Amino acid sequence: MTKKTGSLRRLLRFLRPHLRPNRGLVVGGFAAMFIEVAVRVIEPWPLKFVIDAVVAPGAAADSGIVVLLAVCAVAVLAAAGIRALAAYFMTVCFALAGTRTMNTVRGRVYAHALRLSLRFHNGSRAGDLINRLVSDVGKMRDVAVTAAMPLIGNCVTLVAMFTVMMFLDWRLGLVILAAFPIFLLFSHVSSRRVTRAARVQRAREGDLAGAASESFSAMKLVQAYTLEPVLESDFASSNSKELREGVRATRLAAGLERTTDVLVGVATGAVLLIGGMSVVRGHLTPGELVVFVQYLKGAFKPMRDLAKYTGRIAKALASGERVLALLEERPEVTDGTQDLGRPSGRVSFRGVAASYDDETVALENVELDVLAGERVALVGHSGSGKSTLASLVLRLQDPSEGVVEIDGRDIRDCTLSSVRAATSIVLQESVLFAGTVRDNIRMGRPTATDEHVAWAADVADVTEFAERLPDGLDTVVGERGDTLSGGQRQRIAIARAILRDARIVILDEPTSGLDATSAGTVTDALDRLTAGKTTLIVTHDLEDALSCDRIVVLERGRIVEQGTPEELLGRDASRLSILNRSADRAAAGGPR
Template identity: 30%
Template sequence: MSESKIAERNIPGMNRHNRFVEVEHAENVGDTLKRVLTYFAREKMLVIAMLLIVVFGTLCGVYAPSLQSEAIDIIAGTSDGSLRHTLAFMLAAYLCYSGSQLFQGLISARLSQRIVRRMRGELFDKIIDLPVKYLDTHSHGDVMSRITNDIENISTTVSQSLPSLISGVLTVMGTIVIMLWYCWQLALLSFLTVGLTVCATKVLSKKVRKFSRRRQKLLGELNGTALEMISGYRTVVAYNHQDITIDDFCATSDAMTKAGIRTDIFGGVMGPIMNCIGNIGFVIIAAFGGYFAINGRISVGVISAFIVYARQFSRPINEIAQIYGQLQTAIAGAERVFDVLDEEDEDKTGELLEEQESAAVTFRNVKFSYKEGCPVLHDFSLTVPSGKKVALVGATGSGKTTVVNLLMRFYDIDGGDIFINAQNIKDVARDSLRKNAAIVLQDTVLFSDTIENNLKYGNEKASREALEAAVDMSRCKEMIQMLPQGYDTVLTGSGNNISQGQRQLLAIARAFVADPKILILDEATSNVDTRTEKAIQDAMQLVMKNRTSIIIAHRLSTIRDADIIVVMDKGRIVESGSHDSLLARRGKYYELYMTQYAGFAT
């Protein structure tokens, strides 16, 4: 590898693509490092094997130039010995060094993957057991980043940076000892160039970091502009904003070009500067080494060894500087992973829900707020009789979905009680509670699996007859028959190969297959056409017969036949009754109904 390539590779804060990488810093390095080491402790044999190979390889790499020095002195006639044996030992030392590098890479890769597999498994298991509140209050992209990018940073550091760090430290220490042993005066002169190398690296990498940050920021803006233009192209053209969009794009592109040029300039001069400093070091070694050789202090072979050792000494120092940044990023990533692992699991303790034919739901003086000081429900009281259908209506933000979240114990109430029959759900294990309820959300969620497995998600033991009955009732039988493999058709991208309406039909069928005591429909027909909606409503009448059902709807036409319609406003019940009785009152429900009847959005 040329000196310029080595120098470019060893710029602190730059990756192998010669691009700046932002270095993250952990808030508590000590505790995080201790926890990371516990994962290494579980792989003692691999760690010991890797350390032994690193030490052995480093010794071979440090010892080989000494054999080269001896061989040159034998050739020059200033030393006695067998040239053949010396060359054989030197060849063996270099082969052992190369072999140790190979085995070091294999063992470190195996070690990193085993550590990362355990860490990734623990993290995924933790995420599965986290309360819904955690995922609602944290960015999904951030959670994904922890299980992908942060874990990958740890893997890369363990497999590449950690062995290089150990090897680099041992190489520097061994080289210093041998150089001082050969000639301490020449060693000190050689160290001067190392100081110049470190200073030049520090100054130039600071410049590279500065302009790389700006380039990365502008790159994000450029991508955002391009994405907005492409996704909103019809709007851009409709309002004749092509010229303005082009000007904005070109302005950002020009700024990014300038930042990129400066980054490449400072990054590009690193190689020549390192070569120049290295050549100065060689000149110093040759000049003073020749002087010392003439005076009989050292031999010509020692001068040759010093040239190799000078190069061997400066390279690990730059590598250590680079690895330090990678270690900081890895430790910061590990800290982010441990932050999730330290979160409290969802409490799944409690008793089983009593097996009864009836399933009456009662909310008694329930108080709840997602954020302290901002209540969503105020002394909410409601009774859903067993086997009856209750519809919740109201403006957006009135608390309808919150009622469902509390019933499913996605969140725990701040005050009051919720009962199923005479059993308080706070005493019921969440698994048992949710096993007796099925929910169809407005945002349909299907999984990348076969249609059959998606339908059996809430009831794995369901028979094919039960599946077909549910499919027939939810009016998606014809749709499944038209698919290439029918029930065995794999939904790709969580169902992106079918329409949104078809996904919602399957979600409704999935709820039917679960055969729950309590059925919850949260805007379940919002993404289907009017004709399909009518067919689903007819089917739902059969499914919800003698089943406790809670329906959340904005389209009031879908809940006209509900046993009880509850009108909510700002977390309180303002009206309740049948469709006809509420219209006769000419209150809030009447206003909502007439607004929709007139064709305006609610």
């Protein structure tokens, strides 16, 4: 089995269950297709009767001839109308079935990608994933509608017409039959080359999309460092490579198409030669020869179409391989079966180890108990494992060793939705989506009413600046919230967390990068968010750490010190030397 055949079978197996909900449309399309095939088989016969009647010895324009001509004319018109109507319904049914199926596939691919682990997303380019989701699925849909399903109809036509041709003159039928092995040989060799080129081209297109996505998402940095010429040069180089592969695929497909035309011409010439001899010898009538030539054109149409669509089918197959490769990625974090419910908020780490990848250790033998309602600061140098420790509570990743518990229950046994419903998070760089301020707050709890959203906005001091926006909470913010300041984005993120009303709150450098005034406003909102909640604060800020009930110091993935702020300051203040940002602000005279 060739790689192409194996890929095609895998793709068909994958698509089959997605086609089942549309089987009514598929059956209707095939019914219309068989009607259209039957009419195409019958359509040349009126012409046969006319030619035989007109060229017959002693033929005259008597009433019988006139009636025959009239009947044949009406038959041709009726056949054309029925065939057009059947072809219309066939196209519509197949198009609807193909489009709905591929839309379902696209939804499944998107849902699957959303659930893949952070490690996968951290190692993937967002632009390439978007290319698979939009472009690759789109190519599969277009080819299924415009090429694959019509080709099935053409193949059915080929079998029907070839059967009639063998009945008319088996010698001419064998002439046509001899052309197919030659075509299949050329097609097999060429299509493998086209598929390889298309596979490389689709990968190049994914790289292009990834590079463009990275550039556009970092536009401030690009323009600030005048990186436009460098990125333009890199993009032009990648673009040229994609162009070369595209031209190669097109050239190979065009060569197969022209070879097919020559093969069809040779077969047609042979049929005219042998068929003409048969007419002269009386084995065929002139009308039957015309029918044979008409069938010949119809019989070779699948070959022409296959040659014509080889490039597009190859690209669709390459796109299918990319989509299947994404769907075959398995999430590292698997769902549990138990409902965590609404916990009191006690979090425990028992002998926990974790890693960034297979080689880099992030945490090692961590033992930590966080009491319900306790506020704990996680401090340490960058890379010491603070954020990894916090991410384990959310099950953004699972420990490689040990257990993370909430209220004494291993969170791996609980459903992801219930674990994450018990937690809220505010990140260093708040992520906002294109939409209104109200929409972004409501993402904390999608079922919340406008009144609850407005309440959360008040508590997080969002209302204070929203009143100055053109449409208040209904003001549309740009993608990633770039139309707002950093402090405003943080307050929206805090409102979102407040609306979630989770028992466990994770703050990952929530005031980092903010000016003193914004940091003071955000800190007030954070205090309201975390009141009475179990809180883990990842921070380099001395004042944030000193406001906690306990400080946990990590170095190289291990807990090296923990205690109340007073205990650590009295025992070994050097451990807190990295917590200096608030001190710097104080020295500069800035308020908190």
